[in-house]
Amino acid sequence: MEILILAVVIAVVVLGTVSGLVITGRRRKAGPPDEGTATRPGATAGPTAGPRDQESAAPTDTATAPPHAPGASAEPPVVEPAPVAEPEAPAVETPAPTEGRLVRLRARLARSQSSLGKGLLTLLSRENLDEETWEEIEDTLLRADVGVGPTQELVERLRERVRVLGTRTPEDLRALLREELLELVTTEADRAVNTAGGVSATGDELPAIALVVGVNGTGKTTTTGKLARVLVADGRSVVLGAADTFRAAAADQLETWGSRVGARTVRGPEGGDPASVAFQAVKEGIQEAADVVLVDTAGRLHTKTGLMDELGKVKRVVEKQAPVGEVLLVLDATTGQNGLVQARVFAEVVDVTGVVLTKLDGTAKGGIVIAVQRELGVPVKLVGLGEGPDDLAPFEAEAFVDALIDQ
Numbered sequence: 001m002e003i004l005i006l007a008v009v010i011a012v013v014v015l016g017t018v019s020g021l022v023i024t025g026r027r028r029k030a031g032p033p034d035e036g037t038a039t040r041p042g043a044t045a046g047p048t049a050g051p052r053d054q055e056s057a058a059p060t061d062t063a064t065a066p067p068h069a070p071g072a073s074a075e076p077p078v079v080e081p082a083p084v085a086e087p088e089a090p091a092v093e094t095p096a097p098t099e100g101r102l103v104r105l106r107a108r109l110a111r112s113q114s115s116l117g118k119g120l121l122t123l124l125s126r127e128n129l130d131e132e133t134w135e136e137i138e139d140t141l142l143r144a145d146v147g148v149g150p151t152q153e154l155v156e157r158l159r160e161r162v163r164v165l166g167t168r169t170p171e172d173l174r175a176l177l178r179e180e181l182l183e184l185v186t187t188e189a190d191r192a193v194n195t196a197g198g199v200s201a202t203g204d205e206l207p208a209i210a211l212v213v214g215v216n217g218t219g220k221t222t223t224t225g226k227l228a229r230v231l232v233a234d235g236r237s238v239v240l241g242a243a244d245t246f247r248a249a250a251a252d253q254l255e256t257w258g259s260r261v262g263a264r265t266v267r268g269p270e271g272g273d274p275a276s277v278a279f280q281a282v283k284e285g286i287q288e289a290a291d292v293v294l295v296d297t298a299g300r301l302h303t304k305t306g307l308m309d310e311l312g313k314v315k316r317v318v319e320k321q322a323p324v325g326e327v328l329l330v331l332d333a334t335t336g337q338n339g340l341v342q343a344r345v346f347a348e349v350v351d352v353t354g355v356v357l358t359k360l361d362g363t364a365k366g367g368i369v370i371a372v373q374r375e376l377g378v379p380v381k382l383v384g385l386g387e388g389p390d391d392l393a394p395f396e397a398e399a400f401v402d403a404l405i406d407q
């Protein structure tokens, strides 16, 4: 009996052990809960299988998918990259080269000068060059803003040369007029914007400093911005000083121009002291070893004394740190003789070293170039030929005269 009880106990123990093994084995086969997800064929198979949502949405993939080979789950999933927002294109632009801009814009310039070159050639081609015709030639020059003095000189020289010339072919006349206009515009002047920096008392290199002056509305801020582009295109680093604190938008306008070519703008509080902005701009230009600091100034012609005080102070303050190598006077070419009056006032206030004639693309007469140079005794260095960013051209006497007479 005892043996029977012992046998039953052993049998129960053996049965219990065996069933425990079976249950454990079953559990093992079920595996970790996430294993199935990791090896789900649809997750990695199709080339278009996308992120999670496509895993369950493509049961047929399972059928077409390659068998799930050992280690396959280690391969990187072939999925289309999710569309990523394009990084913003850099705002910095590459300005067009400055060489030959005047030639490129010749057609535009020629359109605006329709009365001068063509008119003169027509008159000079007349069979009989009588007194009346010479008067008409004189009037044509005066109407084109050449100014009284230069007009008389030109007429005198033309009369003399035509007399000596004898017969006049259109080619002769054209060549003669070209030579005489060139003489008036002058090919001798140094028209390069001075970008030679100075040297400090301690022997450190200093940036070139250029002040841009002129009456508001002539295109001063625009010109400062365009000039920054020209300088950057020529490989120079530029810091801009928004010292026109009078018009709130002027600093924003300048900053926009500068940011397009990677030139930083130093600005002050609206209505603040222009001289302190100019000072700060030059200081920062020196600190960051910029090649050029361009300072846009306010040009309120409220009173001459006010203007003199303000511009004089800007210049003095700047010169405590670095010499001002260039004072560019911006004149609106369409204002003709009024432009000359402004030019006179500014020339009394600061030593103007170069003139920028803007809006030559408009109704301006080309003669203003001659008149203003004669009036101030300083060369036209740049001309504005439109509102586009690269519509500021280094002035070239020959290209300009050709544009006047090649129509």
Ligand SMILES: Nc1nc2c(ncn2[C@@H]2O[C@H](COP(=O)(O)OP(=O)(O)OP(=O)(O)O)[C@@H](O)[C@H]2O)c(=O)[nH]1
Pocket (backbone or CB within 6 Å): 214, 215, 216, 217, 218, 219, 220, 221, 222, 223, 244, 247, 250, 298, 299, 357, 358, 359, 360, 361, 362, 383, 384, 385, 386, 387, 391
């Ligand atoms: N057609 C033409 N327009 C120009 C030229 N240069 C400037 N302008 C335009 O003239 C207007 C006045 O230019 P601004 O640069 O704001 O004039 P500003 O003298 O600086 O005036 P403030 O900023 O008030 O000092 C703008 O609409 C310019 O786009 C040019 O060469 N041709």
